[in-house]
Amino acid sequence: MCDDDTGKVTCFSDREVAADKIPVLLKENAPQNFTLKFHAKELEGYKGFxxxxxxxxxxNRMSWVLGGWENQDAALVEEIGGKGCFLTQSQFSVEKNREYDFMLHVSGNRLEGWINQELFQSVELVPIETEPLYVTASRDKAVDDIIIKAVNLREVPFETTIELDDMEKTECLCDAYILLESSCREHPDFPGVETASIKRQTKYFSISETGKTFQWIFEPQSVTVLRLK
Structure with missing residues (x-):
């Protein structure tokens, strides 16, 4: 491995790696910009490296998957809070007892994965910008209800004014259905999340004559569905 900032080269000894004993060599004190070259051969199993x-x-970590589930992928993966996301993915299978030449290159936000001198993955990490609120609205024409769906990804409540230009009513019954992130953590796998606890609230409120607006506080890290009747 070469530290591309200082030019320092670190050599690791040959080793056998088992699925239940995975050494982690590139921890928090590893170089930020580096080139890692290694040879690997799968002796048993079927999920590659x-x-x-x-x-x-x-x-909270990143990984380069070579083979993976069903031995069909080469992918760069980012895990945040235990939840993984494929940054880029290519079709690739590891053949047993075949030796491969791998190279992983990290330079700033640019990640590259090379297999046998061929570039398989190349991706640039883009900083995540979280909007205050993600909202969509529709109308149930069968009963003339307005449905508002909102997602608050932030860790604090978000209070906002909702404007309904074509609302003719001056009073509304609002059924609110709220799914909290904490409830999803109790059911992390689909379809288990379907059994997660959903808070329900019912409110009566008046619609402002000036601007047809009302106030709502969206709970932190939540999905909210409002049905206005």
Whole structure:
């Protein structure tokens, strides 16, 4: 491995890696910009290899998957809070007892994965910008209800004014259905999340004559559905 900032080269000894004993060599003190070259051969099993880097802890890290589930992928994966996301993916299968030449190159926000001198993955990490609120609205024409769906990804409540230009009513019954992130954590796998606890609220309120507006506070890290009747 070469530290591309300082030019320092680190050599690791040959080793056998088992699925239940995975060494992590590129932890938090690893170089930020580096080139890692290695040869690997799968002796048994069928899921290939995985290289962890940018390691903070078991739930916050990055990895280069070579083979993976069903031995069909080469992918760069980012895990945040234990939830993984494929940054880029290509079709690739590891053949047993065949030796491969791998190279992982990290430079700033640019990640590259090379297999046998061929570029398989190349992706640039873009900083995540979270909007205050993500909202969509529709009308149930069968009963003339207005349905508002909102997602608050932030860790604090978000209070806002909702404007309904074509609302003719001056009073509304609002049924609110709220799914909290904490409830989803109790049911992390689909379809288990379908059994997660959903808060329900019912409110009566008057629609402002000036601007047809009303106020609502969206709970932190939540999905909210409002049905205005």
């Amino acid at each position: 995985r290289v962890y880097f940018a390691w903070k802890n078991d739930e």
